[in-house]
Amino acid sequence: MRPPTEWYLAIAALLFTIGVVGVLARRNAIVIFMSIELMLNAVNLTLVAYADSFGASDAQVFVFFVMAVAAAEAAVGLAIILAIFRRRRSTSVDDINLLKW
Amino acid sequence: MLRWIWAIPLLPLAGFLANGLLGRRLSRRAIGTIACGAVLASFVLSVGAVVALSGAGEDLGAGGGPSLRWDPEHRRAQVTVGTWIPASAAGGLAVDWGFVLDPLSAVMILVVTGVGFLIHVYSIGYMHDDPGYSRYFAYLNLFMAMMLTLVLGSSYVVLFVGWEGVGLCSYLLIGFWYQDVAKATAGMKAFLVNRIGDFGFMLGMLLMFVHFGTLDIQTVAASAGGAGAAVTLIALLLFVGATGKSAQVPLYVWLPDAMAGPTPVSALIHAATMVTAGVYMVARSSVVYVNAPAALATVAVVGAATAFLAATIALVQTDIKKVLAYSTVSQLGYMFLGCGVGAFSAGIFHLVTHAFFKALLFLGAGSVIHAMSGEQEMPKMGGLRAHLPATYRTMLIGALALAGIPPLAGFFSKDEILGKAWEDGHLWLWMLGSVTALLTAFYVFRLIYLTFFGATRMSADARHHLHESPGVMTVPLWILAVLSAVGGLLGLPVALGFGNFLEGWLEPALASPLAHAAVEGSGHAAAGGHVWLLVVAALIAVAGWAVARTLYQARPEAPARIAARAGGLYRVLKGKYFVDEIYQAIFVRSFFGGAWALDRFDRHVVDGTVNGGGAGVQIAGQIVKLFHTGYVRNYALSFFLGVVFILWFLLVR
Numbered sequence: 235m236r237p238p239t240e241w242y243l244a245i246a247a248l249l250f251t252i253g254v255v256g257v258l259a260r261r262n263a264i265v266i267f268m269s270i271e272l273m274l275n276a277v278n279l280t281l282v283a284y285a286d287s288f289g290a291s292d293a294q295v296f297v298f299f300v301m302a303v304a305a306a307e308a309a310v311g312l313a314i315i316l317a318i319f320r321r322r323r324s325t326s327v328d329d330i331n332l333l334k335w
Numbered sequence: 336m337l338r339w340i341w342a343i344p345l346l347p348l349a350g351f352l353a354n355g356l357l358g359r360r361l362s363r364r365a366i367g368t369i370a371c372g373a374v375l376a377s378f379v380l381s382v383g384a385v386v387a388l389s390g391a392g393e394d395l396g397a398g399g400g401p402s403l404r405w406d407p408e409h410r411r412a413q414v415t416v417g418t419w420i421p422a423s424a425a426g427g428l429a430v431d432w433g434f435v436l437d438p439l440s441a442v443m444i445l446v447v448t449g450v451g452f453l454i455h456v457y458s459i460g461y462m463h464d465d466p467g468y469s470r471y472f473a474y475l476n477l478f479m480a481m482m483l484t485l486v487l488g489s490s491y492v493v494l495f496v497g498w499e500g501v502g503l504c505s506y507l508l509i510g511f512w513y514q515d516v517a518k519a520t521a522g523m524k525a526f527l528v529n530r531i532g533d534f535g536f537m538l539g540m541l542l543m544f545v546h547f548g549t550l551d552i553q554t555v556a557a558s559a560g561g562a563g564a565a566v567t568l569i570a571l572l573l574f575v576g577a578t579g580k581s582a583q584v585p586l587y588v589w590l591p592d593a594m595a596g597p598t599p600v601s602a603l604i605h606a607a608t609m610v611t612a613g614v615y616m617v618a619r620s621s622v623v624y625v626n627a628p629a630a631l632a633t634v635a636v637v638g639a640a641t642a643f644l645a646a647t648i649a650l651v652q653t654d655i656k657k658v659l660a661y662s663t664v665s666q667l668g669y670m671f672l673g674c675g676v677g678a679f680s681a682g683i684f685h686l687v688t689h690a691f692f693k694a695l696l697f698l699g700a701g702s703v704i705h706a707m708s709g710e711q712e713m714p715k716m717g718g719l720r721a722h723l724p725a726t727y728r729t730m731l732i733g734a735l736a737l738a739g740i741p742p743l744a745g746f747f748s749k750d751e752i753l754g755k756a757w758e759d760g761h762l763w764l765w766m767l768g769s770v771t772a773l774l775t776a777f778y779v780f781r782l783i784y785l786t787f788f789g790a791t792r793m794s795a796d797a798r799h800h801l802h803e804s805p806g807v808m809t810v811p812l813w814i815l816a817v818l819s820a821v822g823g824l825l826g827l828p829v830a831l832g833f834g835n836f837l838e839g840w841l842e843p844a845l846a847s848p849l850a851h852a853a854v855e856g857s858g859h860a861a862a863g864g865h866v867w868l869l870v871v872a873a874l875i876a877v878a879g880w881a882v883a884r885t886l887y888q889a890r891p892e893a894p895a896r897i898a899a900r901a902g903g904l905y906r907v908l909k910g911k912y913f914v915d916e917i918y919q920a921i922f923v924r925s926f927f928g929g930a931w932a933l934d935r936f937d938r939h940v941v942d943g944t945v946n947g948g949g950a951g952v953q954i955a956g957q958i959v960k961l962f963h964t965g966y967v968r969n970y971a972l973s974f975f976l977g978v979v980f981i982l983w984f985l986l987v988r
Contacts, residue, residue: 257971266967331965 242283249276263315263325267308274304336387337412338403339380341434343444344483344497346377350476358469367459370472374455374479378448385441388412410843411437411553413489420492427548433489435552439844442683442837443486443615446690447608451479453811454603457698460808461599461705471511471597478504482608486615491540491550494616498536498580501609502529508604509596518595525589532579532586539572556622556846570623570630573616574637581613583671584641587664588915594656598701601656606663606697607690614670614686618679621846625677635675635756639767642668644912646774650781651898651908654711655700658782662737663693665771669752672768678755679845680838684826685752687837688744691822692736695815696779699730702804702812703786707797713782718791722801727787729812734783736819738776739876741869744822750872751826751835754865769875776879784887830866 249272256269278297285293319325350373354366361369388410404413415433422429436444455475462471478501485497503526510522540550546565547555559566577583582590593605604610617624617634624631642665649661666689673682704711706723720727736743739750749772756765791798803809827833886893898905907913962973 254975258968258975261968327967330967 236286239283239287242279246276246279246283249273249279261326261328263318263327263330264312266327267311267315271304271308274300336380336383337391337405337436338414340384340412340436340487341414341416341432343377343380343384343434343448344480344487346373346380347476347479347483349373351473351480354469354476355473358473361469363463363468366469366472370476371452371455371459373476374448374452377479377483378445378452381441381444381448384436385445388436388438388441406553408843409437409553411435413553415489428544428550430490430492430550433493433551434487435489436487437844438841439615439618439683440486442687442841444483446687447479447482447486450607450690450694450815451482451603453814454599454607454694454698457602457701457808457811458597458599460805461701462597465597467511471508474504474507474511475600475603478508478604478609482612485612488552490552491543491555494552494619495536495540498576498612498616499533501604501612502526502533502580505529505593505604505609508600509593511596511600515595521589521592521595525593528586528589529579532576535572535574535579536576539569539576542569542572552619556620559623559626566623567627567629570620570627571633573620573623574613574630574634577613577617577671578637579613580616581610581667581671582641582664583613583637583668584644585914587641587645588918590664591657591660591911594654594660598656598697598704601660602694602697602701605660606693610663610667611670611686611690614667614674614682617671617674618683618845621674621679624674625846631675631677633675634671635761635764638668638671638673638675639764639771640668641665642672642771643767643774646771646778647908648911649778650774651905653713655703655713655716655782655786656697656711658713658778659693659696659700662696662775662778663689665775666693666737669749669768669771672764673752673755676752676756676759676761676764677847678752678759679847680835680841681748681751681755681826683841683845684837685748687825688736688748688819688822691815692733692743692745692819695729695733695812695819696737698808698812698815699726699733702726702808703730705804705808706801707793708800710793710797713785715793715797716786716791717789717793718787719801720787723787723803725803725809725812729809729816730787731783732816733819734779736822737779738880739772739872740776740880741873741876742823744819746873746876747823747826747828750869751828753872754828754830754868757865757868769871772872773875773879776876777883780880780883781887784883788888789891828869830869 253269253271253273253276256272257266260266260269278300281293281297281300285291285297315325318330322329350370353369353373354361358366391405391410391412402415404415405411406413413433413435415431417432418429419432420428420430455472458471458475462468465471481497481500481504483497485494485501488494488497506522506526508522509525510519513519513522542565543555544550546569547558549555579586590605590610594601596605624634645661645664645668649658649665652658652661666685670682670685670689673679673685703716703719703723703726706719706726707716710716732743736745739746741747753765753768753772756768793801824836826835826837829835886897910916962969
């Protein structure tokens with residue numbers, strides 16, 4: 235007996251919101267990264283829940299793609315953060331405002 | 336020979352090119368030889384052409400060929416070298432490179448090349464140690480080429496080419512010593528004042544083209560009759576040009592300043608030739624002027640007024656060249672007076688004699704200045720007669736000719752003008768002219784007495800360098816002195832029972848006014864009856880001489896006393912009627928005021944628009960910049976808000 239789909243969606247929405255708030259509110263670049271992973275996984279959970287509910291497996295394939303891309307993205311992102319940390323001794327995004335004139 | 340008249344201006348042009356391009360590599364001897372040789376060749380060619388012209392008969396047209404047109408009625412040979420503006424090009428304006436030899440231009444080319452050659456020779460001596468030797472002779476040759484183009488041009492456009500060309504050379508030669516700011520400025524003043532006159536001249540030409548459809552002098556003359564107000568306006572506009580070039584009221588102010596140039600330049604350009612271009616042009620347009628009596632009267636009045644005003648200024652000048660400059664303005668006024676009363680041949684006669692004696696006086700003054708190591712102030716001269724015998728003798732002849740002492744050249748030509756003014760019934764113009772004659776005799780002998788007589792007032796240093804000029808300078812002086820003495824033979828008065836040769840020679844080329852022609856029938860007795868006018872003129876000249884002798888020879892302390900007595904008048908004359916100051920206040924200041932306003936407009940309105948555009952973009956950038964904090968969180972927030980907005984838009988709306 236599996237729980238109703240709405241429960242999955244509610245948990246996914248909760249995770250996504252935590253992720254958004256984490257991205258917007260935190261200053262540590264690594265924590266922001268973790269929040270982004272949280273949002274991605276919330277979306278993954280939604281996809282899996284719907285796939286199960288509709289009995290379609292293509293969405294589950296899609297989730298594998300998302301996880302693979304997220305892993306690659308995390309590797310690149312962490313490398314950038316590491317490079318910035320080496321230069322600035324900080325991972326706070328408030329110290330990184332180079333993208334302005 | 337007539338077929339070759341186009342080469343007359345071309346020879347000095349070749350000299351200009353040779354000296355102008357290669358002058359730095361040539362020796363001084365070669366430069367002088369090229370320059371003088373070019374003008375001498377031009378003179379020889381001119382003499383040949385004039386001889387051919389005087390002997391030409393009815394049949395010349397037959398053998399003339401296509402480029403030579405012969406008009407027996409006006410004794411006028413025209414050579415067309417080529418087309419400048421084809422008739423199809425510019426609204427029917429057709430201009431040919433045409434050169435005309437008729438009695439009038441014959442007189443002019445002989446004077447220009449003859450006097451010009453003498454002055455070229457004189458310049459070899461005068462400029463011998465000047466670093467700008469080749470430049471000087473190049474300019475001088477260019478001037479000759481342009482002046483000859485002016486007098487030979489068959490249309491007003493070709494004439495105008497020469498007109499502007501001589502103006503350019505005048506500017507270049509006044510500012511010849513351009514390191515001296517005052518001299519460069521004098522050149523600029525001459526150019527700018529001439530520009531005002533030239534503008535009038537150009538308007539006159541435009542109106543002429545609109546009205547007659549052509550700018551060919553002969554065609555315009557043929558159709559000028561009975562054309563009414565337009566012809567008067569054309570004549571007046573052309574005369575505006577003449578007042579600029581020939582230094583008449585109100586545009587005479589540049590000529591005295593033009594004395595900043597080397598003295599031979601003053602003699603050639605600013606006394607003998609260029610400044611007479613206006614008189615030549617009026618005489619050349621005589622048919623137009625005769626058909627515009629109002630314009631003719633204006634010419635006469637302006638001429639007489641200029642003659643008188645300039646003579647009064649000349650009375651008190653102390654710079655030897657300034658005296659002669661104002662004298663030139665005054666004598667040019669006489670020429671215009673002659674033209675204005677319809678006696679164009681008398682004006683040209685005076686032009687010729689004036690070219691002789693004024694060139695002589697200027698060259699003599701140059702010789703004095705040369706001897707005095709550059710000193711021009713007469714109060715620092717005196718007693719030079721013993722040291723400069725040749726200069727003294729020749730200048731005395733020039734002075735006698737200018738003063739109008741018979742039987743020298745100036746007497747006959749000046750009397751011819753005054754006699755014609757009298758005959759024509761312009762009593763007060765005659766009186767003004769006669770008073771001017773008295774002033775003329777006075778100021779020129781004042782110059783002679785101050786320079787050559789009395790005790791010397793020069794410094795010991797100047798006395799040490801004092802020397803008579805070399806032969807290359809004195810020989811031209813003597814030749815000009817002879818011409819000044821006998822030049823009057825060209826136009827011996829009818830009143831004394833002679834035929835006036837020059838008047839007869841010029842007759843085919845000049846129109847005579849209608850009123851004059853009407854009087855002619857009844858007035859032959861009257862014309863013969865003005866012997867007493869000759870006597871009066873001679874007495875006036877002698878009186879002027881006597882006054883000068885009394886004041887500057889017999890009682891040298893008197894002039895200062897008179898100057899003190901007539902304090903106000905003296906100051907006005909000394910200040911040249913303050914015309915320069917008045918022009919400065921009215922024209923120059925208002926011009927600078929307008930320029931200032933335009934400068935403000937340019938800086939604030941025109942530049943302001945451009946700068947405002949830039950500043951606006953900058954301000955907009957400053958505002959937009961605030962959104963670009965560089966903080967990832969802010970970008971993420973706007974990103975998030977954007978997503979929310981899109982979702983709201985897609986789902987709720």
